[in-house]
Amino acid sequence: KSIKSTQDITLTKYHKTFLACAAVRLIRKIGLRHYDYINNIIIFPDKFETEEFKFKLDGVTGENGNLGLSWKAIIRGISDSTDGDCVITHEFAHAIDLLSGDFDGIPHLNCDKEILHWENIIIKDFQQLKNEVKHLFSNIEDESELFAYLSEYFFEKPNYLREKLPSIFELFNRFYQEYELKQ
Numbered sequence: 001k002s003i004k005s006t007q008d009i010t011l012t013k014y015h016k017t018f019l020a021c022a023a024v025r026l027i028r029k030i031g032l033r034h035y036d037y038i039n040n041i042i043i044f045p046d047k048f049e050t051e052e053f054k055f056k057l058d059g060v061t062g063e064n065g066n067l068g069l070s071w072k073a074i075i076r077g078i079s080d081s082t083d084g085d086c087v088i089t090h091e092f093a094h095a096i097d098l099l100s101g102d103f104d105g106i107p108h109l110n111c112d113k114e115i116l117h118w119e120n121i122i123i124k125d126f127q128q129l130k131n132e133v134k135h136l137f138s139n140i141e142d143e144s145e146l147f148a149y150l151s152e153y154f155f156e157k158p159n160y161l162r163e164k165l166p167s168i169f170e171l172f173n174r175f176y177q178e179y180e181l182k183q
């Protein structure tokens, strides 16, 4: 993938390696193809605006496959790996979501039965889920944001997620295959 930056930050191999190491966590068990939709990754030194969003962003994923990330937010996200805040996980989860066609909160799945599970939990129960997590994420507008925010929790606060939203945890773990669970 192409990794570029704005003029006010000089990208080094360190930045690129750091970014790649954090981003690979999401797909290390399920394959690089889940990032096929990504074209360019653009690093900004701090919060930034885009033509579409006229307010300060930590990260953004566009339908054109471009990802924008604030370096400051990347460092904040990585420096505490158990607080459920990680902009890399968030934006790369959006890219995973996009591979299946659009921002619908459902990643690319191979089996119809599993697609049905996701549709039932993420789309059909969306309002209920949104209510259940509103004390954690107040700004969830749609299923895609739900998937991205819950992915942050899945990787950074798995025990919390497993306890509070077991059906989400199981659904996500069947997809990401991150945790080997003892029965």
Ligand SMILES: [Zn+2]
Residues within 6 Å of the ligand: 090, 094, 144, 145, 148
């Ligand atoms: Zn988002």
